[in-house]
Amino acid sequence: MEPEALLSVRDLRIAFHGVEAVRGVSFDVRPGEVLAIVGESGAGKSLTARALLGMLPPDAVVSGAIRPDLSAHRGRRISIVPQDALSALSPVHPVGDQLAAAVRSVSGLGRKEARARAVAALDRVGIPDAERKARAYPHEYSGGMRQRAVIAMATINEPDVVVADEPTTALDEDHRDQVLRVLGERREAVGAALVLVTHDMDVVREHADRVLVMYAGRLTELGSADEVLSRPRAPYTAGLLASLPQYAPPGRRLPSLRGTPPAPGALPPGCAFAPRCPLAEDACHRREPEPQEAEGRLVACHRWAEVPHPAVELFREQPYVSS
Template sequence: MGSEPLLSVRDLRIAFAGVEVVRGLSFDVLPGEVLAIVGESGAGKSLTARALLGMLPRAAAMTGTVRPDLSAARGRRIALVPQDALSALSPVHPVGDQLAAAVRSVARVSRSAARARAVAALEGVGIPDAARRARSYPHEFSGGMRQRAVIAMATINSPDVLVADEPTTALDEERRDQVLRVLAERRESVGAALVLVTHELDVVREHADRALVLYAGRLAELGPARRVLERPLAPYTAGLLASLPQHVDGRRLPTFPGTPPAPGALPPGCAFAPRCPLATDICREREPEPRHTDGRLVACHHGEDR
């Protein structure tokens, strides 16, 4: 991986009707790396990813910076692999035509040349008999084939950054592994970095270089993925890992007490304090700032104590 970031996010804040749901987030995306963004539902994962793409809802108010701004070159320098492949593909046009249109949207090439690239892209993600299947409509593809097709569409113009928003949530384990393998192969073939939004920590362990853990719209921990998962310093990260089924050995699945706070009803101090077994008075009084500890960033007053 190169040392100069492809993207630098600084003090990213996203609000709806004056209520912040992403709160002062800063991180970099490095060339060729896989950066996983993880956390419970409502942590701000997908909103953060869509801010990189310039695809926030109209009602969202964003401050902070994303540099350079690649959203104007969406599809060419930055591209999305969505969760729901069927909704991402037009039902009234053949899959090959849609991929060819993506080529022609950024390059002045003939229709036949764009068509050839579309077929090659489908072959590149393992679609059998790609020239014939390029003439098929999305409903004629299986779920796994549709997911491969949107990976082909996202990578067909060799972007610098891919953003994959929960790309395997609706898939069984076998198809999930197939799709992740195809995504990795295509990402490597075009030399792109990947921002992977996921709630599956085993996927992070196997596929990510770094992990960004979010809680209540704010950084909890950021560092090398294996180090974060094998020796978490933020109590929230440790709780996520303890809740995985493979960690309970037949005992009752441990859970956090309580639920994440609503964005408009954050407690004073650390947002995780009401659920945290390590919380002390300082946690309930002052929100911790991220600090460098053990080669990573940790936002916890007691991060060094773990």
Template structure:
């Protein structure tokens, strides 16, 4: 088997509160991403998805302690300066383009600066590459629009510009953190298509962080489901979505609105309760307080991520073999409001 382009093992991110107590925010996450592959990280808010992505990139919150292993083509990144790989071999697409675009410089100048930060090239050549990058992501009249400022672009165009900036140096891995959250559905689809086209043109692997399972189903090859800072299920998207082996995954899928909604069914199935705080994790399985299948064994120790199901599916659940088919039946539809 060829070596994965990105290999993460036992990644842990520990934060500190104001009283200097340690908070286990990411707890032993492991995954591989092959060349050209799309891996999606999914889960509710607070699951640790974004923090995992930022730790891989070498940009965790101030004061965070990151341990484990992050290897890019076999080269260990933890403990190395971010500048060693930032932009040249790894790139980032944020949720909000305005967090990375300066309001006082033109779009073209900012992309050209990204080029010159990793390559010894003239301003003219860097500018030319910036225009080419904008053209690649579907910005019409790219040479003229490169002279525009961020406030002169729509939200969808700004997100395209950020994708152009991420891809201009042809990185090997791109991490996209909720890249379409602020966009309406029509523009969302266009931006995702642009991201896919740019990724295919460069051959980059993509780690897509998202809470939207429909986006994941359409765009990802594999999925890693996170809860309370750790992975609870992983595998190829199709078998995981068709026959989840972790109750939490089943609950997320059951909560998706159906294509056709019966007017009498005003409330969708949902997972009762809320995710635990990382400062107060339950003993045993973190999902047990919300799980319809939880038993005595679930309170004893936290289950390991082990093979369960088909096609390389892994699940962290003591009761994975007891799930009904379909597993979404665990979460019954609520009575009409």
């Protein structure tokens, strides 16, 4: 039996000036799991994640349901690890003071106790000489250490849900693995669920329990990460996987998805992915598919049953020619 959801999102819609950027997305977040939200730029994944925290711009018009609403408990029951750690930290206050302030904002602890909690949090995420580094300012930290510091801030009050919005985008591979390992350790230690927004399918493969694939503001595929990555049923998911080096056979070049995602205000009729899809037929250009049960996951595709195995063959057309 699956555990009861910590969060349930139903028919989430986010519009700006009458144009929908997120269009009817539904999913659950379960205790202790890593739910990855993936897709190309403009898919709506960061908007979806930030809606969980009530951190959308003031001109956003939001409908649908997020239950329970944790946005009023930001920092205590739900928190965020932002993409840009440097801009997330105040440049004029020591890092330890900022963590202590986060503790005091949700507890009755005094300054001394909050300070001790801050130093302990920095130590837990692997900041060396945490007592001394707590007195340092963000610009005195390396990029990887700053990212660890915001993870410490996001987890210091032991929230139920941590949202990590592209937390490794600006990091090299070593720092990426380091940050993801620390995030995983803290998630396990406090029992929190992690909503991981990323464009990196390798990160999904290595760290996610379930994956939500988004395209043009909608759910394209949602299911177990193992099942979705091993046998995708949506052509768009297959296209994302086809670009990974481990799927490249000898003598063939890495394929890529042709074209670009449509702008929210210029969606084509029918399925938004149809102009780029090798399986598209007339019906795909006329009618937008609704998410349906398909082999243990949700898929929004008219022709999901015809996606071959391995699905990445859909996008392999040209032999590799060395330059």
